[in-house]
Structure formats: C-alpha cells, structure tokens
Amino acid sequence: MRLFLSLEEAWEEIGARTTTLGTELVALHDAYGRRLASPVQSKMAFPPFDRSALDGYAVLADDVAGAAPDAPVWLDVIEEVGAGRVPERVVGPGQAVRIMTGAPIPVGADAVVRLEGTERDADGGRVKVMLAVPRGEAISVQGEDAPAGTLLLTPGVRIGAAETAVLATNGEGTVSVYRRPRVGILVSGEEVRPLGSTLDPGQIYDSNGPMLAALVRDSGCEPVLYGQVGDDLAGTADTVRRAAEECDLVLTTGGVSVGDYDLMREAYVQAGGELYFWKVKIRPGTPVTFAGIGGTPMVGLSGNPAAAFVNYVLLVVPLLNKLAGDPEPLHRPLRAVLDSQIEARPIGLDRFLRAYVGVKDGVVTVSVPGKGQKAGILTSLLGVQGLVRIPAHQEPGQGQLVDVYLLPEFSR
Numbered sequence: 001m002r003l004f005l006s007l008e009e010a011w012e013e014i015g016a017r018t019t020t021l022g023t024e025l026v027a028l029h030d031a032y033g034r035r036l037a038s039p040v041q042s043k044m045a046f047p048p049f050d051r052s053a054l055d056g057y058a059v060l061a062d063d064v065a066g067a068a069p070d071a072p073v074w075l076d077v078i079e080e081v082g083a084g085r086v087p088e089r090v091v092g093p094g095q096a097v098r099i100m101t102g103a104p105i106p107v108g109a110d111a112v113v114r115l116e117g118t119e120r121d122a123d124g125g126r127v128k129v130m131l132a133v134p135r136g137e138a139i140s141v142q143g144e145d146a147p148a149g150t151l152l153l154t155p156g157v158r159i160g161a162a163e164t165a166v167l168a169t170n171g172e173g174t175v176s177v178y179r180r181p182r183v184g185i186l187v188s189g190e191e192v193r194p195l196g197s198t199l200d201p202g203q204i205y206d207s208n209g210p211m212l213a214a215l216v217r218d219s220g221c222e223p224v225l226y227g228q229v230g231d232d233l234a235g236t237a238d239t240v241r242r243a244a245e246e247c248d249l250v251l252t253t254g255g256v257s258v259g260d261y262d263l264m265r266e267a268y269v270q271a272g273g274e275l276y277f278w279k280v281k282i283r284p285g286t287p288v289t290f291a292g293i294g295g296t297p298m299v300g301l302s303g304n305p306a307a308a309f310v311n312y313v314l315l316v317v318p319l320l321n322k323l324a325g326d327p328e329p330l331h332r333p334l335r336a337v338l339d340s341q342i343e344a345r346p347i348g349l350d351r352f353l354r355a356y357v358g359v360k361d362g363v364v365t366v367s368v369p370g371k372g373q374k375a376g377i378l379t380s381l382l383g384v385q386g387l388v389r390i391p392a393h394q395e396p397g398q399g400q401l402v403d404v405y406l407l408p409e410f411s412r
C-alpha cells in the first residue's frame with residue numbers, strides 16, 4: 001500500500017487500477033446522460049435533399065433579377081409542394097412553384113422568393129414577384145449540415161440534447177452506450193443512525209449516505225444503498241464484500257483515520273481486498289483510502305461530511321468518468337480570479353475550499369463563504385459550485401488566478 005500521495009499521484013493510481021465498463025444497447029429516448037460507446041457516422045447527408053428554408057416560390061433567379069415593388073415580374077405557378085411531398089414538374093423560364101419550408105426544391109429552380117415579396121393573382125394561376133433574389137437564396141443545400149459519411153460523434157461523448165438531436169436525425173433508434181456504473185454506498189460509525197430512528201445521546205443522523213447518493217446521481221450513475229455498519233469488523237467486511245460483488249464501485253465513509261475504532265481498511269482486507277493507497281496530501285479528506293476487490297474499486301472516504309464531499313469531487317469523479325467511458329476522465333479545472341482574502345495558513349497539504357463561482361465585470365471569479373471550512377462543517381457547502389485549490393505552501397492573494405474544481409452537478 002502506498003502512503004501519503006500527492007493528488008496527482010492518487011489520480012494516476014486510480015486511473016491505472018480502473019477499467020471502463022462494458023457496453024449495452026439502449027433506446028435513444030433512454031440514452032440521455034449516457035456515454036456513447038461507438039463512433040457514429042452520418043448514414044445520409046444532412047439535410048438529405050436540397051430544401052426550401054422559407055415559405056414562398058421556387059424560381060429561376062435570372063427571371064426575377066430586376067423585380068421590385070415598382071417593377072414586378074409575373075410568373076406562371078405550375079405546382080404547389082408541401083413539406084414531405086416531392087415536386088413533379090421542372091421549373092422553366094417564366095415559371096414558379098409554390099413551396100413550403102422544408103419541401104424539396106424542384107428541378108430547374110435555383111432560388112426561393114419569400115412569400116412576403118410576392119402576390120398571387122385572383123385565380124391563383126400567376127404570381128407577382130416584387131423582390132429580386134440571388135441564385136441559391138433560401139435553399140438549404142443537401143449535405144450543408146453534414147455530408148454522408150461524416151464522423152458525427154466519437155466514443156465517450158455524453159449524450160445530451162444536441163447529441164440526441166444529431167442521433168435522431170441520423171435515424172438511430174437505439175444506441176450503444178457504456179453501462180451506467182452502479183455505486184454501492186456504505187457508511188460506518190456506531191454514532192451514526194439512519195433517518196427515521198430516534199437519536200440517543202451521542203448519536204447523529206447519517207448525512208453521508210444520502211449526500212453521496214445525491215452526488216452519484218449528479219454524476220449520472222446509479223447509487224445502491226447498503227446502510228450503516230457499526231464497529232463490528234466481520235459485519236463490515238461482509239457488507240463490503242457483498243457490495244463489491246453487486247456494484248461497479250464501492251464507496252464507504254468513516255473509519256479511515258487512526259482511531260481505535262477506525263476499522264475500514266481492515267474490513268477491506270478481511271473482505272478479500274487489496275489496499276492501494278492510504279492518505280492523500282489534501283485537506284480536508286486526508287485519510288482517504290483506495291482499494292479493490294476482484295476488479296471492483298473501493299474508495300474509503302473520510303467520515304467528516306465535508307471531507308467526504310471533497311474526497312468525492314476530487315477522487316471519485318475521475319474514477320467514475322473512467323468507469324463510464326470518458327476518454328478524458330481527469331478534472332479540467334477552471335481558472336478563475338480569486339475574489340476573497342484567504343487566511344494564510346500553509347499546512348503542507350493542498351487545501352480545497354468550498355467556493356462560489358461567479359462572473360464580475362465579465363471575468364470568472366471565485367469567492368469563499370464566510371462560514372467555516374472545517375471538515376465537520378456542513379452548511380458552508382450550501383450554494384457552492386466548486387472547490388478552490390490552494391496549493392501547499394502558497395498563499396494566493398485576492399486578484400490572483402486559482403484552479404477551481406467544479407462539482408459534478410456543474411461539470412457534466
């Protein structure tokens with residue numbers, strides 16, 4: 001087991017020990033938020049045919065070259081084409097086809113005059129054009145969006161609204177995506193009680209379990225709750241083993257420090273696991289532990305709620321990204337101008353402060369809540385968007401550029 005790694009070393013270890021999950025086929029309407037597993041090429045041109053971008057008349061641009069309100073040009077209307085129909089006639093000199101937005105351009109026509117620049121005569125046989133248009137006017141050319149055979153989407157892309165529209169345009173009713181990681185969550189501590197129980201003196205409600213379930217959802221993954229274990233090593237090991245069998249990743253909280261009852265690492269080993277590292281040079285969340293059982297990674301997060309939150313954002317997010325098929329699983333922190341005075345207290349560990357991200361005079365800024373940053377303080381997490389990194393032995397002043405790690409809710 002490696003001890004006391006830098007955050008970068010921890011990321012490397014996690015990356016090297018984590019393999020991307022398998023794939024499955026899902027209906028496009030169930031694919032939102034999933035990561036694409038295969039490249040997608042356009043099977044046809046987008047759009048598939050030259051089509052009108054306006055309601056109006058398909059004409060020959062040369063015919064209407066001099067058209068104006070005081071110099072109208074009269075054309076014979078030979079056909080009407082609605083969207084979804086195919087024109088049957090060829091447009092020749094002196095002729096026009098009434099056309100709707102989205103309808104195919106008839107052969108012969110090379111421009112569309114918008115309806116507002118025309119007037120139909122009483123019997124509908126002719127149209128008065130009062131607007132000159134250049135060749136190509138209001139025609140969306142076949143393939144102008146993407147020619148057939150274009151690489152539209154690459155594996156690992158997260159399917160959002162734009163990707164869904166592109167996939168649907170390509171006729172993809174089902175798509176191949178990476179499996180959604182199932183994340184087991186187990187909290188420890190004799191003092192921690194599930195919601196609904198009556199608290200005895202010295203006890204508190206479990207907030208880590210519900211918090212992690214929400215973070216897992218923010219990451220687009222499926223939380224699986226294993227409840228709470230006490231100071232019973234065998235019972236904890238049993239639950240850890242079961243969770244590792246049933247899930248793609250196991251998260252535990254608490255029991256990773258040096259206290260007499262801090263048994264999580266031992267429980268991992270008893271469950272058949274291998275410990276990869278313990279402690280990372282970050283605060284809060286220093287005693288975080290990384291291990292694995294039979295290919296299932298496990299992260300032992302600090303018990304302190306805000307420390308567990310920071311452990312999740314910094315270490316679990318890239319791990320989940322890798323599991324879920326992200327080709328670039330590591331954080332890409334935002335650079336922002338520090339808009340707070342940071343208490344100068346170099347501690348030899350990189351500090352991660354809960355922070356509000358905003359925009360001031362067009363510049364991305366980050367500021368730190370006035371409330372405490374201690375690992376046991378929960379309410380200073382409310383309303384924050386990210387974590388500011390204060391590197392060890394540095395005291396960045398107000399106005400300096402700093403790295404901000406966005407919460408999964410804001411970085412999907």
Ligand SMILES: Nc1nc2c(c(=O)[nH]1)N[C@H]1C(S)=C(S)[C@@H](COP(=O)(O)OP(=O)(O)OC[C@H]3O[C@@H](n4cnc5c(N)ncnc54)[C@H](O)[C@@H]3O)O[C@H]1N2
Pocket residue numbers: 187188189191192204205206207208209253254255256257258259262284285286287301302303304305307375376
């Ligand atoms: N002698 C030392 N003591 C501690 C050290 C150290 O280096 N030497 N490290 C401190 C640091 S840093 C942290 S972080 C904590 C980590 O402790 P554990 O991960 O073992 O967590 P616990 O002791 O079980 O709990 C810590 C704290 O959080 C509360 N807690 C735990 N689980 C929950 C939960 N599910 N919901 C809400 N609150 C929870 C628990 O009651 C404790 O107050 O260790 C320091 N100690």
Ligand code: MOO
Pocket residue numbers: 282283284285286287302304307375
């Ligand atoms: O490293 Mo401990 O995280 O929060 O106080």
